[in-house]
Amino acid sequence: MIEIRARPLTATAFAPFGDVLNCDGAPDRVINAGLCGRFHDRAQVDVSDGRVGISLFRSALRQLPYQLDLIERHPLGSQAFIPMSMDAFLVVVADDDLTPRAFVTAPGEAINFHRGTWHGVLTPLSGPGLFAVIDRIGDGANLQEHHFSSPYRVIMG
Template sequence: MTHDILISPLTAQAFAPFGDVLNCDGAPDKIINAGLCGRFHDRAKVDVGDGRVGISLFRSELRQLPYTLDLVERHPDGSQAFIPMSMDPFLVVVADNDLAPQAFITAPGEAINFHRGVWHGVLTPLSGPGLFAVIDRISEGPNLEEYHFDRPYRVIFDD
């Protein structure tokens, strides 16, 4: 038997306990490049502890809804940002310290940054294989914990 999790739109306020929403909402902080570019400055807190910042590329398989959530993971030593390299929305699953999951859907072009130690689902593109730039901690030693749910959750849109 599964439990249902309803998908909500991603908002900065709802996501704040888990991380940062990276988008271009509002006016740019600064206009640069001879007035042809708006800079939306310092949108995420990158936390790498005693490691260094790394930029990697992740290619993830297409996922379907309803999505079966049976695993979450976290990175105790640093934050992890996922920046889609397309304008396709993707599913974001997070869980509090009691491992109660919540699900969000990004708007086209939005990215997210999980704070250090936040339980989260795996990359879940919904519109084809996903290619993401990932900014996270690079260091020796493990920085990954996984939790497998005894009973999976079913992630769905509210009808």
């Protein structure tokens, strides 16, 4: 089994695959009589047709090392995973060559996969495993899966 090391998620390393959503730096805007900072337009929601939907996902907790045997992509729209707790989660992505890379989010970070990005399934490492997911709702084949003939082993590191 081939090992891949999960690295801390950074906007630069993740840029080819999607957007990192966090509250780093100063807010872009201050609203609500100065009591709320708005970190504006942090991800590009991209749907070819249909509509944008917000769903809630509850996923089983996983642990490292993690056996990676499946990735998927959504050719008709982007997909954002927004944890509803301050718990980190594992993010796996791959280029078109299907070679996976792994990242671990910081507590409170979310991600948005670009349309057509190969990615692992929702993989919470602790907490309730509850996420808001923003993605395309509509007709058409918007899910492609790839099963690895030899799984990968994701370790911290």
